[in-house]
Amino acid sequence: MKKKILIGLGILSLLFMLIGAYVIVTVDRATSRLDHLVKLHQVEILREHLLLQIKRVQSDLAWSGTRYASGVDTIVSHGLQMGKGIDRCFLCHHSPQVTEGLVDLKRQTESYEDFLSHVLTLEANRVRREAEKDEAIRRGQDLIAKVNGIIALTSRNLESNTRAVFRQIAITKTMLFLLIAVGPVILMTLGVLFTRALTRPVNTLLTATRRLKGGALDHRVEGLKDEFGELATSFNEMAGSLKEQMQKMQRTEQMVVVGELAAGLGHEVKNPLAGIKAAVNLLSEELTLNREDQDLFSRIVEQVGRLEALMKGFLNFAKPPKPQWERVSVNEVLETTIDFYLVSHRPSSQAFGGIDIQKSMGDGLPRTMADPMQLQQVFLNLFLNAGDAMSNGGTLAVKTLYDAPADSIRIEIRDTGPGIDPEIMGRMFSPFLTTKPKGTGLGLAICRQMIERHGGSVGAENDPAGGALFRIVLPVKRGEEEVKATW
Numbered sequence: 172m173k174k175k176i177l178i179g180l181g182i183l184s185l186l187f188m189l190i191g192a193y194v195i196v197t198v199d200r201a202t203s204r205l206d207h208l209v210k211l212h213q214v215e216i217l218r219e220h221l222l223l224q225i226k227r228v229q230s231d232l233a234w235s236g237t238r239y240a241s242g243v244d245t246i247v248s249h250g251l252q253m254g255k256g257i258d259r260c261f262l263c264h265h266s267p268q269v270t271e272g273l274v275d276l277k278r279q280t281e282s283y284e285d286f287l288s289h290v291l292t293l294e295a296n297r298v299r300r301e302a303e304k305d306e307a308i309r310r311g312q313d314l315i316a317k318v319n320g321i322i323a324l325t326s327r328n329l330e331s332n333t334r335a336v337f338r339q340i341a342i343t344k345t346m347l348f349l350l351i352a353v354g355p356v357i358l359m360t361l362g363v364l365f366t367r368a369l370t371r372p373v374n375t376l377l378t379a380t381r382r383l384k385g386g387a388l389d390h391r392v393e394g395l396k397d398e399f400g401e402l403a404t405s406f407n408e409m410a411g412s413l414k415e416q417m418q419k420m421q422r423t424e425q426m427v428v429v430g431e432l433a434a435g436l437g438h439e440v441k442n443p444l445a446g447i448k449a450a451v452n453l454l455s456e457e458l459t460l461n462r463e464d465q466d467l468f469s470r471i472v473e474q475v476g477r478l479e480a481l482m483k484g485f486l487n488f489a490k491p492p493k494p495q496w497e498r499v500s501v502n503e504v505l506e507t508t509i510d511f512y513l514v515s516h517r518p519s520s521q522a523f524g525g526i527d528i529q530k531s532m533g534d535g536l537p538r539t540m541a542d543p544m545q546l547q548q549v550f551l552n553l554f555l556n557a558g559d560a561m562s563n564g565g566t567l568a569v570k571t572l573y574d575a576p577a578d579s580i581r582i583e584i585r586d587t588g589p590g591i592d593p594e595i596m597g598r599m600f601s602p603f604l605t606t607k608p609k610g611t612g613l614g615l616a617i618c619r620q621m622i623e624r625h626g627g628s629v630g631a632e633n634d635p636a637g638g639a640l641f642r643i644v645l646p647v648k649r650g651e652e653e654v655k656a657t658w
Contacts, residue, residue, distance in 0.1 A: 183361065190350055197343045204336040211329045214260075218325060221256040222318045225280075228253050229311040232287060232304065243291055250284055276317060283310045372399035379406060388414035448475045494542035494624055501580050501645065502532045502571055504543050508550040509569065512558075525564045526557075533572040536580055540648040541625055549618045549629075553584050553641055556614065559607065560588030560639065574644075579627075582643040590633040599631045 231246045241249075257277050286307035290300060372395050382390045388410055392403035451471050509528060557567050565587035572581050591599065592606070600619040605612035615631075622629045627645040634640040 183358075186357065190354065193350075194347065197346070201336075201340055201343055204332075204339060208329075208332055208336050211325070211332060215322065215325050215329055217256070217259055218318060218322050221253070221260070222315065222322060224249065224253040224256050225283075225311065225315055225318060228283075228287065229308065229315065232290065232307055232311065235290065235304065246287070246291065250287055254280065254284065272321065276314075276321070279310065279314050279317065283307065283314050286310055372403075376402065376406060379403075379410075383410055383413070388417065444475055444478055448472060448479075451475070492545075494545055494621075496540045496542060498538045499541050499543045499546070500536065500538050501541075501546070501582065502536055504541075504546045505530075505532070505550055505569060505571065505582070508547045508554065511547075512551060512554045526561055527564075527566045529566060529568045531568070531570040533570075536571060536573050537647050537649070539580065539645060540650065541645065542621075545621045545625075549621050549643070550582075550584070552614045552618050557584065557586035557588065557639070560586055565638070573647075577644075578647050580645045580647060582645070583640065584643075585634050585638055585640040587638040590637065591631060591639050593633075596631070596633075600629070 228246070228249045231241045231249055234241065235246070257273075257280050260273050260276075286303055289303040290307050375392060375395060376399070379390055379392045391407045391410065395403040451468055454468065509530070513528070554567065561567070568583075568585045570583040570585075573579075574581055595606070600615045601612075602616040603612035619629050622643060622645070625645055626648070627643060629641065629643045631639060631641050
């Protein structure tokens with residue numbers, strides 16, 4: 172999100188810079204055009220002034236020799252001013268073609284001044300003076316015509332430039348008005364986009380929080396990115412942790428109820444069962460029974476034994492024994508459990524094709540504080556479940572490894588049976604859940620209880636290659652202090 176905000180601010184800054192640069196360049200261009208236009212007007216004024224000076228000299232020349240004639244000094248002064256007017260035309264910057272025209276104009280002006288000088292100096296020869304005067308007047312008319320042509324050309328150029336400048340100024344004004352009108356719209360649009368980019372993730376998180384408050388612990392936040400994505404990940408982890416803690420609290424409440432129930436059943440059921448079993452055994456020994464009755468009594472004793480086993484598991488689950496801590500090797504406990512399983516249960520499995528046990532024990536596993544008998548009970552229960560799942564034979568794989576970053580020991584037990592029914596996957600470790608005809612549904616629940624009392628965790632899933640996979644994670648505890656910290 173920080174990156175988006177920085178990019179947005181960068182875009183806004185760039186936009187303002189471009190608009191500012193455009194305004195500055197546009198104003199500068201308009202100022203330059205207006206300055207050029209002013210200079211053109213000044214040039215036109217100078218040329219009109221020059222025309223007036225030429226006409227004034229021409230008038231002085233025409234009235235010379237009459238009683239209305241100006242004095243010689245006045246005519247000379249007017250002539251000098253006319254020459255200076257021509258010289259001022261060269262002070263401006265012109266194109267080569269215009270400069271050439273001005274040079275020709277200056278040459279004609281100098282010729283005109285020469286004839287004017289002749290007229291003023293030829294007082295004795297009246298005939299020649301009149302001829303010079305006529306020639307001077309003619310040259311003056313030519314000069315006036317030429318200056319009028321220059322003025323006309325300048326006027327046309329000035330008009331054209333004036334129209335172009337005002338047209339450009341109108342366009343610039345329109346563009347500035349558009350920028351003034353569109354600028355706030357762009358800013359509002361960007362503001363709305365940024366606001367939505369901020370509020371949408373916040374609303375998503377707020378909705379998820381409300382749903383979590385309402386008890387929807389399975390709700391997860393998805394689709395958020397950047398910092399909000401990290402926040403969503405933390406939220407999802409929190410929801411998962413809350414769900415796990417609530418499940419643990421529910422199991423604790425169940426344990427309290429089961430413990431109270433077990434305390435009563437221990438006296439109300441266990442003792443009568445012992446009496447029934449003893450009475451049935453005594454009757455079967457003292458009475459003379461036929462084969463059918465003996466089978467009946469045997470089935471009664473067998474069912475009473477099942478009830479006793481159920482009560483024993485029930486009591487162990489309700490009031491689990493306190494672990495007897497000692498430093499053990501998980502690999503050695505597994506080896507012992509596998510040997511016991513092979514001796515006590517494998518022969519019956521061999522009749523259906525046999526079970527092949529594959530071991531992959533990790534090297535360098537550290538010893539940890541644990542109860543070896545409880546660990547052996549957990550491992551044996553998982554081995555027995557795997558054997559029952561592979562009634563026609565298969566492979567039982569056992570693997571251990573040390574996770575150094577987490578400082579924990581990982582145990583994987585997998586089989587090649589049909590796998591776990593997806594419908595009960597999430598309830599695998601719930602008490603009294605069983606898929607066996609003669610099962611109590613307490614085996615996996617007791618396994619998880621024992622592993623959690625060791626500070627670890629156990630999970631089950633279906634192996635992609637086939638069969639079920641159980642993973643056990645045990646934190647390494649190297650001394651009694653760590654055990655006390657757990658308890």
